[in-house]
Amino acid sequence: MHTFTASSSLGASADALFTWHSRPGAFERLTPPWAPVRLQSFEGIEAGDRAVLRIGPGPLAVRWVAEHYGVEPGRQFCDRQVQGPFSHWEHTHRFTPADDDTGGATLTDRIEYEPPGGALGRQAAPWLEAELRRQFAYRHRITRRDLSLHQQYNPDDRSLTIAVSGASGLVGSSLVPFLTTGGHTVKRLTRSGPTGADEILWDPRTDRVEADKLEGIDAVIHLAGENVFGPWTPAKKQRIYSSRADGTRLLAEALAGLDDPPEVLVSSSAVGYYGDHGADRITEESAPRDAGFLGEVCEAWEAAAEPAAAAGIRTVQMRTGIVLTPAGGALRLMLPAFWLGLGGRVGGRHQYFPWITLDDVIGGIYHALWTDALEGPVNLTAPRPVTMQAYTDTLADVLHRPAFLNVPSSVVRTVGGEMADEMLLTSARAVPQRLQDTGYDFGASALEDGLRHVLGRTAD
Known part of the structure; x- marks a missing residue:
């Protein structure tokens, strides 16, 4: 089993991070523009909610179904692959409040996965690790930037x-x-x-x-x-x-x-x-x-x-x-x-x-x-x-x-x-x-x- 972890300290509270991820559009914002991923349906991040994706280019795209679980409001939610290319995939999104009084929090993405294809797939693990690091660096930059813009222009969280x-x-x-x-x-x-x-x-x-x-x-x-x-x-x-x-x-x-x-x-x-x-x-x-x-x-x-x-x-x-x-x-x-x-x-x-x-x-x-x-x-x-x-x-x-x-x-x-x-x-x-x-x-x-x-x- 392989484990990937990415953590970033963000200028937003744990509650704000959780709320941002729970709203419609979060998946689309987090999808890198170079990634061949298309969202077919997204029910939410409550326990039992599912997301259905198409991964890969055009006619070669495969169906990926992820189900959410392990929800702790304001702190965590998880998803696991129930249908898709990986032999195993579980992803934990964790929001940890800072120890000081800044009000910030740390976003940690932890993925346990087993590549498809047995021994051949394991040979591709270093490439997959590098791609995950690339994608999650982008995701954390987008999360930080989007939350910063909303806090700057709409500090009272006014809904237009x-x-x-x-x-x-x-x-x-x-x-x-x-x-x-x-x-x-x-x-x-x-x-x-x-x-x-x-x-x-x-x-x-x-x-x-x-x-x-x-x-x-x-x-x-x-x-x-x-x-x-x-x-x-x-x-x-x-x-x-x-x-x-x-x-x-x-x-x-x-x-x-x-x-x-x-x-x-x-x-x-x-x-x-x-x-x-x-x-x-x-x-x-x-x-x-x-x-x-x-x-x-x-x-x-x-x-x-x-x-x-x-x-x-x-x-x-x-x-x-x-x-x-x-x-x-x-x-x-x-x-x-x-x-x-x-x-x-x-x-x-x-x-x-x-x-x-x-x-x-x-x-x-x-x-x-x-x-x-x-x-x-x-x-x-x-x-x-x-x-x-x-x-x-x-x-x-x-x-x-x-x-x-x-x-x-x-x-x-x-x-x-x-x-x-x-x-x-x-x-x-x-x-x-x-x-x-x-x-x-x-x-x-x-x-x-x-x-x-x-x-x-x-x-x-």
């Missing part, structure tokens, strides 16, 4: 009701669990027929929205929009434009007409608003320059939220940069080539890459939700943008791979057309001036730290 569009997208699928583990209630804005009390119809295709269900909502976070990746055919460009401009206007007008409107609307936008600024530093005060189609979309996107602002709803437009996570987006597209040693710079050496980790996107949105001083455009990017050459070199160093197969701008433009020209070859040295001025503390300010966190290649 928040409507979220795009809840199943790259950002929304992480943001919603972050909100629910913080004790908030999330109402999903859905373009298909609602199937439960936590869903509200909002369909830009038919101009229908269940406005009555938005009455009394505390806040709205609007993330929905057509995926911009892929060939920009005329039909694709129309979907990109209308999903943002028309969808935002439908929602903003509905909010403006409410008797009891939300206090704040946090709406997505993008740094594509600015266009190509070369090496010039871009703040929220910078004017667009040769912004092209994306600039046109962003301008219409932000203007569409005006009805909400005119009605007195504090409205924030988050001009988001390139979101780094292996779960999707640009980094996920780049990783296979880099892992094979076939990576390299895409486009010009000196063009700027306005990156931000997914966790800081979530943190920045939460900051905007609670910060009354924020209104209008806000750059949601890391404070230290880098050149494409620096990004390429840093990713290669983090992965311990060479990166010499650079793709010239002319080739990128020929293969990718207008989409590549505006998304891959535009230089935007955007900085989050307003987030910094209002006191947001970034989880990852330096690119190497951000990549090591999201790829699980830290020293802890």
Whole structure:
């Protein structure tokens, strides 16, 4: 039998840690973005409650059923595999109060396991031990960061009701669990027929929205929009434009007409608003320059939220940069080539890459939700943008791979057309001036730290 243990002292009480783990969304928050794990169902952490997972890539995924037991409220819960790949698996989550008066506690994860496959599986035990250490270092970082954000912005543990569009997208699928583990209630804005009390119809295709269900909502976070990746055919460009401009206007007008409107609307936008600024530093005060189609979309996107602002709803437009996570987006597209040693710079050496980790996107949105001083455009990017050459070199160093197969701008433009020209070859040295001025503390300010966190290649 093998035993793995990971312990971290966290700036939260044992009761707060237990409560966080007991709320909906904790499993999703704790799942590393590189791990091929999909949650099918989760009943809770009370004795007898079960979680059903799919572990592994695509058609090779295996079913894992875990049952909870050994629950000591505020101190401990355990789970054991009742169906799955391991010969044996028992996991104890223990929350131990500190001996001093700080109010903090130690989180200890202890796993007793027997790998599958008999003697062959035992040969893989050192690799499995290393992967467990990697995953639980990530889990403890996320737990510490999430609890810290909730304590900072919501020290009274006020429960908000928040409507979220795009809840199943790259950002929304992480943001919603972050909100629910913080004790908030999330109402999903859905373009298909609602199937439960936590869903509200909002369909830009038919101009229908269940406005009555938005009455009394505390806040709205609007993330929905057509995926911009892929060939920009005329039909694709129309979907990109209308999903943002028309969808935002439908929602903003509905909010403006409410008797009891939300206090704040946090709406997505993008740094594509600015266009190509070369090496010039871009703040929220910078004017667009040769912004092209994306600039046109962003301008219409932000203007569409005006009805909400005119009605007195504090409205924030988050001009988001390139979101780094292996779960999707640009980094996920780049990783296979880099892992094979076939990576390299895409486009010009000196063009700027306005990156931000997914966790800081979530943190920045939460900051905007609670910060009354924020209104209008806000750059949601890391404070230290880098050149494409620096990004390429840093990713290669983090992965311990060479990166010499650079793709010239002319080739990128020929293969990718207008989409590549505006998304891959535009230089935007955007900085989050307003987030910094209002006191947001970034989880990852330096690119190497951000990549090591999201790829699980830290020293802890």
